[in-house]
Amino acid sequence: MNKKKEAQIMQFKRLDLAAVSFRECKAVTEQAMKVRLTKLTGALYSGCVAGAITTYTRPFMAAEGLGSLNKKYSVGFENEEMQSTHDDLIKNRNTIFAHRDLVAAKSFVLKPGSHPVTYESRIIISPSPSGKGASIKSVPALLYLDESSLPGIIELCDFQIARASKEVRALLKDMAGEKVYRPGLYVVGDNFP
Numbered sequence: 001m002n003k004k005k006e007a008q009i010m011q012f013k014r015l016d017l018a019a020v021s022f023r024e025c026k027a028v029t030e031q032a033m034k035v036r037l038t039k040l041t042g043a044l045y046s047g048c049v050a051g052a053i054t055t056y057t058r059p060f061m062a063a064e065g066l067g068s069l070n071k072k073y074s075v076g077f078e079n080e081e082m083q084s085t086h087d088d089l090i091k092n093r094n095t096i097f098a099h100r101d102l103v104a105a106k107s108f109v110l111k112p113g114s115h116p117v118t119y120e121s122r123i124i125i126s127p128s129p130s131g132k133g134a135s136i137k138s139v140p141a142l143l144y145l146d147e148s149s150l151p152g153i154i155e156l157c158d159f160q161i162a163r164a165s166k167e168v169r170a171l172l173k174d175m176a177g178e179k180v181y182r183p184g185l186y187v188v189g190d191n192f193p
Contacts, residue, residue, distance in 0.1 A: 008175050009189045012168065014066045016188075018059035018073070019164040025056035026157035033150050049145045050097040052153060057093040078159060085152045 032048035059069040074090070077083040124137045175193040186192035 005175070005193060008171060008193075010066060012171050012175065012188055014059070014069055015164045015168045015171065017066065018069050019161055019168065021055050021058045022157045022160045022164065025052045026154055026161070028052040028055060029150050029153045029157070033147065036147065049150075053089050053093055053097045056089050056153070056157065060090055073160065073163065077156075081152060082156050082159060085149075085156050089153070089156075 028048050029052045032045055032052060035045045035048060060074065062068045074086065075083070077086060122139050124139055126135050126137070127133075128135055175188075177193065179193065181192070
């Protein structure tokens with residue numbers, strides 16, 4: 001296989017996995033919107049948001065043996081808010097959501113006007129039902145995104161999915177060249193192109 005085809009295969013895989021990550025992020029963010037943040041659902045909501053952010057940013061990290069996504073996917077957004085959301089997700093992935101850097105969490109804001117709760121060690125001391133002694137319970141406050149930030153993440157994912165899908169279609173067409181393929185399942189790099 002020539003170098004051009006090898007490069008195309010790697011680019012296809014990078015884009016294909018990026019589109020998968022953007023779809024997953026969108027799905028998890030939509031679930032976070034349904035869960036809504038309450039006292040009873042705080043852990044689920046927080047987990048959904050952390051999952052959405054780490055999933056969105058995955059293609060921009062040099063992982064999966066493919067290298068990171070082309071820099072053009074970090075610029076050229078439809079509006080400033082979308083660019084800002086992308087930049088904030090990338091910046092805060094490692095420090096806040098994937099690794100819980102408590103120092104970085106103190107200055108975290110994803111969207112102007114949002115007021116995320118940063119980590120605090122909280123406990124509740126309650127008298128026991130018998131009146132003798134007390135019970136102590138840990139109820140930590142975890143960092144979460146304000147719900148108003150979630151629609152912007154979904155909009156960003158839709159934009160990135162469209163961009164990646166368009167490039168994937170063009171790349172597949174170029175890779176196939178003039179060859180005609182029968183309907184069926186093909187493995188890129190094996191029996192395609």
